[in-house]
Amino acid sequence: MPPSRRRAEPAPDAPGTAEPFWRVKSLEELSPREWESLCDGCGRCCLHKLRDPDDGAVAFTEVACRLLDLRSCRCSDYANRFRRVPDCVRLTPKVVREADWLPPTCAYRLVAEGKDLPWWHPLVSGSPETVHTAGISVRGRAVSERDAGALEDHVVSWPRRWPRGAREPAG
Known part of the structure; x- marks a missing residue:
């Protein structure tokens, strides 16, 4: 069951204006346009992951899907x-709530957990570049699957962490 969200009400600093949609709607209530705008363009979900067959643990790699543009961090x-x-995952509210492989910085995950979007998210900052300047995106850190070789040689921990200076928003 999704966490309860507050209904739209005037923001205290802007009388008569409604709260941003991600603060007042559940994932299920989002319009297609709102849903798509939640993606911050970091590219972390497009990194290949490895699942341990013994304990089910997930390890991120620095290897990106062949369709990920490594400069823009968007699907080409x-x-x-x-x-x-064929194994690209279609994110839905159900998938977001069940996926143990979404990075902690993922806006879909944050909204599902009842947290606000961080300062670097384009919906907050007004710029698609802040996700890169904050060190959230895979820009300059990922390699294309076409050039990588064995995934096991590319396991990294940074996609599971919040970069310094990009603290997790309060819930």
Whole structure:
């Protein structure tokens, strides 16, 4: 069951204006446009993960899906991604709540947990570049799967952590 969210009400600092949608709606209540705008463009979910067959633990790699543009950190063929990459995961509210592999900085995960979006999220900052300047994105840290070789040689811990200076928002 999704955490209860407050209904839209005027923000204390701007009489007559409503709270941002991510503060007042559950994931299930989002319009398609709102849903898509929650993606901050970090690319962390597009990194290959390895699951340990013994204990089920998930390890992130620095290896990105072949469709991830390593400069923009966006899918280079978003409209056709499921056809071109059959194991690409379609995020839904149910998937977001059950996935143990979404990074802790993921806006979908934060909203599902009843937390606010951080300062660097484009919906807060007004700029798609802040996700990169805050050190959240995979820009400059990932390698394409076309060039990587064995995934086991590329296990990293940074996608599971909040970068310094980019503290987790309060819930």
